[in-house]
Amino acid sequence: MQNFHPTGICPIRDILSHLSSKWATLILITLNANKTMRFSDIQKSIGDISQRMLTVTLRSLETDGLISRKIYAEIPPRVEYMLTERGYSLIPHIESLVNWATDNMPMIMKNRENK
Template identity: 35%
Template sequence: MDVFLRDCPTRAVLELIASKWTMLVLVALEDGRPMRFAELRRRLDGVTPKVLTSTLRAIEREGLLTRSVYPTVPPRVEYRLTELGREVGGLLQAITDWSQANIAAIRSAREEYDERAARLAEDAVEPVRP
């Protein structure tokens, strides 16, 4: 398998894992503690119920988490990472830690880039004077 080839099945896995909501779900569950849907939704500020449901189903389909339904009224549903999910969750936690540790440098680089781009745009619209 070669991930650089368009028909490589690994690309579908990478696409799922690279999704912002998938990454955040996997990191939220990475400590091994099961979480209920409402708890995950509160933890993942900004996710809609529809997107969270879709994300959880996709992650479960790939074998990265389990969904346990308990026969209570109302039914209690918990999500927990599988061994495979914990493995990738650890990798994503490292990326999250790196992002948090380097956000100041990234913001600085972004501001410098935007300033350069703005100057170039201004230079491109000003008429050339002889």
């Protein structure tokens, strides 16, 4: 039997805790589709994310090295976000999950109705 107890650093728990939020996944997909984006453009693209949640999620993704932030010394300051090489390496896995969800959602919804 393979155990997944939280002893030491568990990569599964650690990584999935950051990526399992719908916001992190949506931000990564949005940046992949649009390449370089400003904060307000990300917020407009996602729509229902609060400014605070977007800020927190961007910081978390940046800390993990999945996105980078470039600050331009202008008035007002301009900040742009983009995927890093590590972020791009994650995209095929996210796309696989999105495809799986799209393919299976009708039956999952049907199963939920029957319960």
